[in-house]
Amino acid sequence: MFDNEKILITTSENWGDSLPSCKSDEKKQLDYPIQHFPVVMREAIKCISEYVQCPISMAAQCVIGAISHIAQRNVNAPHPYVKDGEPCSLFLLSEGQSGSRKSSAKTIADHSIKEYERLQYDRYRRNDRQWQKKFLGNEKKEHKSCLAETKEPKDPSSVFSDITIESLLGLYIDGFVTNVSISSDEAAQFFAGHTMKSETRNQALATFTKLFDDGYVERTRSKSNLNGSGRAYDVRLTFNLQGQREVLIKALQDPVLRGQGFLARFILTVPENLAGQRFQDKEHQSKDINTDSRMIIYWERCSDLLNDSSDHQRYVIPLDEEAKKVDLAFYNEIESLQAKGKCYEYLQAFASRASQLARRLATVFTYFQGEAFINKQILLAACDVIRFSLNEWLRYTEIELDKESDAEKLIKNLIRKCKQKNTNLILKNLGLKGAPLHLRKIKDFDVCLNELIELKYIRLKIINNTTYLELNPALLK
Template identity: 55%
Template structure:
């Protein structure tokens, strides 16, 4: 047995090891050692003092130059003892670290403070250093104490000063946010590796225990180091001031997959902006869905219309008509078949009364009313006319789709004394599916009401024509324009060049459009009704929201309610912002019906919210309000830059931003996320994830 307290001849650490038994992994004595059984095997030789009844494991301790300067005496369940100058033992602080593997200055070194992780990482082939804490073998594990972190920092600095530049410390997910660990990363050369493993699109947390496979641990270390080492590419900083042009790309990803592909296909074939074709496709989906389903309403059991009002600004020659025709092609074909059948019925009706005396003809017409024109798509029709069709029962569902919106806003109805009445009529159609027409006593036959009718608007027009109407306080204040989802696409004029490849393309054979048209045709026919929780209401059923979608709906409503407050972004756009939640629910209903969903899920509602946010940003361009106050985005980036510069780093934890950033973002999660998105879009920051931990990384030019 080694006499650690009185070794007369053993005066060096190497001499102590020479008196120990060296065991290798295939020895029975190796696998049966208490520490190996408890903490796993490093698959490397170990030193054991067989002369002692406890058979302690003797672990060499090295300094930064990898000189063997000390030994640690490890007994299962007891505190670690250390040799001092080879002459006795003490429970003080180690002068170095234990190690396995090939320590190369050009390669990573993994640092750990637990035996189980130390042994497991040793099996991967990575160089691994163990911080010798007194509690390594204790039976009762406690949280790390301040002096433990001091010892960890001592080892990190020891290796750093010896020239090791790639130092990594694995930590558990719940630990990476703790201040002592963050301080290690900020004050030393070490980088934290959050313990997770990604397999495909999934991520798994694990604890570097002896039960983990070597391949998983190796994959974790490889991937985590690769993420930290990956260079970040930055674009040019874009202005944040609200007076500057703000990028507001159309969220094409928000649409159902079939619709997305149709939008891209139409844009390619027509050479029109994505935003314009997206609005056309949404208009077609709204036209189809409004006849079959209702959107959920917080206070009305049978819901509300899912009909949408869409408005697209586009220059002359921006291919508005062609885009809309391709988007509506299935509806146009369907209506053509319906119209042909109508013409045949009309001819039969005319033939049936041909040659009849006047009295018999009147009786025939009374018993056999003429068939109704089945057309539901209109490009130029007044409220008076369409109301008559609804009241007479000729129509239940219709769309006004025109690329000459200027004619609509500048027409007689919108300029005459009846404008306010017309606006109110369109508003009632939108909100309740209700229309009413009251004529003079001399023409009472034209009066009446119609319930549960639907109208979709899909208007397109030039900026010069629309600008005046879009800024009209009556059109805005009465709530007509706030019901519209607006987009202002980029002008592609000058970029729509055609080559041989383009000219060989054929929209009618494009598989993306064929799939989209096929889906539209199926929904236009009497397709099987999707089972829903609610009964049919005049032929329509409500598409409900699931629990997750309801939570998103409430958060979306609250976000835009707060943003209408004094000094907030939509203070002067209250009529528009107050309808954000309603429009999102309607749009989500249209998306869900098109996809054949039985309810509105979180993904579908989130997508609809993105489109509505895009629309509100477009409306803000017409607000004509000069906001001189510092924007939330400017406040946040200044705060992030100061934090990074104070801490001499290029990143801070996203959780730190959430809890400490300037108000009102600190108290409003949704507002913060929107501002963060703006900073990302303008290249001021990036979000990087290490495992499940997110970091805000600032543009290099903003760091001193």
């Protein structure tokens, strides 16, 4: 227990040197960095945000998700050790409350994909009816030769809002799909669905991470299983999920989802809720997004890429010489921030993938723009997005970092209490009562308190023989 007579109690306003990095300090929300995006993408994002009245970050994630789905068919991202590169597929996760306009933003961003899927499905249905007529019109003995002459048409659908891992594996292994998106504005369909609740969840997560990393899946089943064993190479998966906090917080706190590195592969945004600010006037209501040139150009570009033949082998979009320098600098920047005492010390699973995600995102940008090389400006734009995402993971304070020290947990509690009371002064006894459960014994509490005093995060103050904790004002800015 502290002996207050042995501690220097001062009324001086000078706290001395600036605070060391505090990992538990609440991170400020950053603006989603679209300023250096390819022009067509950037203008489409602004257009969606303007018409739908949703946050820029929400519109941006929708557009990136759509283009990732398109790009993964034809190109690979550069990899420092693999000549043929790696999948450019992206995993995206956006939080949005009910009524945040996430569905509307996603519908607009995916317009060309939905039109393409509809046309492909209509063609499949016509071909399937013709095949069925021909197949069923033959005698049983002629079925084999009929099958050899004309193969049964395959359902070309590649975007799913709700699909189990077993069904997805079956589609890959049977050759029905090569490039898939799991895309939904109701993330509960995925996180609370059968795949994530079943006894095979760990295996499913391993499959998803393998798909992300290598574009490879395998399954071993008994021969009696009609949807049996097999492997599929060079397959792709994009995740574009949006959901409410009540759903996402359970998933983001799940130690299995985080421990297996599944969540670490996601680019995250947690935008501000704009409800109460989305006023309209006659001018706004008279506008038509379907005639806005910004969206028309974006939709046409998506359609052109979708209609480009996907039969050829994927090719790698390499970094040019200037981009290589940016890639190296970004890697070293994020690596240095994972050191002890730095902001990503306890976010290493996420931060260690920063360079990989930036190269993938830059590949998607470059493919959409029609360039042969990833240039410096595009990679810088991608790096900005990944920095933004890492800040979002840090800012999502409801997620308890497994290795947070007791002192970090305590100062987080004290900061929250002081902000609620709009003061930097709090009774020591009140701080003790609100501390994490395992710190509510005075001996353990004072050990952490001593550490925070040494760091100049707090100091003791005696007023009328009552002990207060005074927080460094810098913590509350």
